[in-house]
Amino acid sequence: MNIILLGPPGAGKGTQASRLEQERGMVQLSTGDMLRAAVAARSPVGMQAKAVMDAGDLVSDEIVTGILSDRLDGEDVKRGFILDGYPRTTAQAQSLESLLALKGTSLDHVIELSVDEDALVERIIGRFSCASCGEGYHDIYKQPAVPNVCDVCQSENFRRRPDDNEETVRNRLSEYRAKTEPILPFYEAKGLVSRVDGMAPIVEVNAAIERILDGG
Ligand code: AP5
Numbered sequence: 444m445n446i447i448l449l450g451p452p453g454a455g456k457g458t459q460a461s462r463l464e465q466e467r468g469m470v471q472l473s474t475g476d477m478l479r480a481a482v483a484a485r486s487p488v489g490m491q492a493k494a495v496m497d498a499g500d501l502v503s504d505e506i507v508t509g510i511l512s513d514r515l516d517g518e519d520v521k522r523g524f525i526l527d528g529y530p531r532t533t534a535q536a537q538s539l540e541s542l543l544a545l546k547g548t549s550l551d552h553v554i555e556l557s558v559d560e561d562a563l564v565e566r567i568i569g570r571f572s573c574a575s576c577g578e579g580y581h582d583i584y585k586q587p588a589v590p591n592v593c594d595v596c597q598s599e600n601f602r603r604r605p606d607d608n609e610e611t612v613r614n615r616l617s618e619y620r621a622k623t624e625p626i627l628p629f630y631e632a633k634g635l636v637s638r639v640d641g642m643a644p645i646v647e648v649n650a651a652i653e654r655i656l657d658g659g
Pocket residue numbers: 450451452453454455456457458459474475476478495496497499500501502503504507527528529530531535566567569570571579580581584585606615641642643644645648
């Protein structure tokens with residue numbers, strides 16, 4: 444099963460993708476994570492992407508499609524994948540069609556997480572993660588059980604994304620409305636789109652996605 448999780452910044456794409464990865468053994472393909480890894484490694488792609496990401500703009504279609512294409516060659520991707528953060532433009536949606544056809548595979552579902560935009564800024568600004576294992580937390584909604592200690596790996600090091608500030612989040616939201624929302628009709632015409640209420644609690648969003656994947 445190959446799916447796209449679509450939704451604005453903070454809609455819960457990463458949260459739900461990692462649950463599906465744990466529950467179903469599918470592979471999470473987050474272009475945001477791939478770009479952040481390139482930035483951390485100071486690779487040529489990372490050097491080009493950093494300022495664009497810090498401003499909340501979109502990295503060029505060529506760069507993002509290039510890194511995704513390489514990742515789609517991975518053996519593990521054959522278990523089924525969850526695209527988290529890609530495609531984000533009409534050009535990327537078209538490139539994805541060609542890439543998947545070349546690799547002899549296709550999409551089964553495009554799941555849109557519908558959310559109230561006012562809640563997104565609060566969700567993103569409160570977000571932080573464990574610097575060792577990547578477990579995600581939130582100042583209000585999901586604090587570690589023991590303050591300042593990761594529930595999963597007991598690390599005491601946490602980090603926040605440089606693009607998780609109010610000004611950048613508002614730009615990311617406007618990029619989503621202008622460039623990403625317009626790709627929905629492309630997938631609607633193929634009968635692939637389902638909508639889930641992304642404002643529901645995390646476990647309920649997860650259950651709704653599972654029902655779609657199970658054909659219910
Ligand atoms: P990316 O990393 O993809 O960021 P994003 O799309 O802005 O999405 P987020 O990771 O912020 O949100 P999310 O939906 O995953 O929410 P999460 O689950 O963390 O992209 C970053 C940048 O990289 C882009 O701005 C761009 O520059 C570049 N880029 C990436 N892909 C690109 C592409 N294809 N083309 C061009 N450029 C690209 O949840 C957020 C918080 O809310 C968490 O704290 C979580 O615990 C909480 N939460 C989640 N669900 C719920 C819920 N149901 N109820 C309450 N709280 C919840």
